[in-house]
Amino acid sequence: MANKDLVPTVGAWVLENTHRALLFATGGRWPQQLAGMPTLELHVTGRSSGERRSTLLTAPIIEDGSVVLVASKGGHSDHPQWYKNLVVNPEVEITIDGVTEAMVARTATGDERAELWTRITGKFKNYAGYQANTDREIPVVVCEPAG
Numbered sequence: 001m002a003n004k005d006l007v008p009t010v011g012a013w014v015l016e017n018t019h020r021a022l023l024f025a026t027g028g029r030w031p032q033q034l035a036g037m038p039t040l041e042l043h044v045t046g047r048s049s050g051e052r053r054s055t056l057l058t059a060p061i062i063e064d065g066s067v068v069l070v071a072s073k074g075g076h077s078d079h080p081q082w083y084k085n086l087v088v089n090p091e092v093e094i095t096i097d098g099v100t101e102a103m104v105a106r107t108a109t110g111d112e113r114a115e116l117w118t119r120i121t122g123k124f125k126n127y128a129g130y131q132a133n134t135d136r137e138i139p140v141v142v143c144e145p146a147g
Helices: 003-025 081-088 110-123 126-132
Strands: 037-045 052-058 061-063 066-070 091-096 099-107 140-145
Touching: 037 081, 052 081, 061 110, 066 110, 110 126, 110 140
Parallel strands: none
Antiparallel strands: 037 052, 037 091, 061 066, 066 140, 091 099, 099 140
16 A cells, blocks of 8 residues: 555545544434434445445435445545445445335446536535545546336
8 A cells, every 4th residue: 555545545434434433422413414414334245255335425416326435435536445345346336324225326437427526526525625635537426226
């Protein structure tokens, strides 16, 4: 791991595990938002193991039945594991407020990505900072109801 990746890696671990502990301690009641964004649990299938993997994330955009996620990993030089998994297995589940829904994930591209990125960074400046810290283009993921 490159030195510049140490802070995003440790930060992501601390955030996820603190969030899980707080949800456990409050029976899932808190926190329902972080940094002004709704929290959710994303369930993916491991690309190598085939096992169910879950991670806690925030969603900068939830509208019209779709959920938009940002694979920022805090500006890390590599994509998060959850993103690598959903690229291979786009059938995911998302749990929000205790309700789990089957969804299909895809990476936004072109004009759609540009429009979503402008909306996201206009409201949540931290994502622009993450992009400035990495050479990779941070993926924007659109999850839509399955079926």
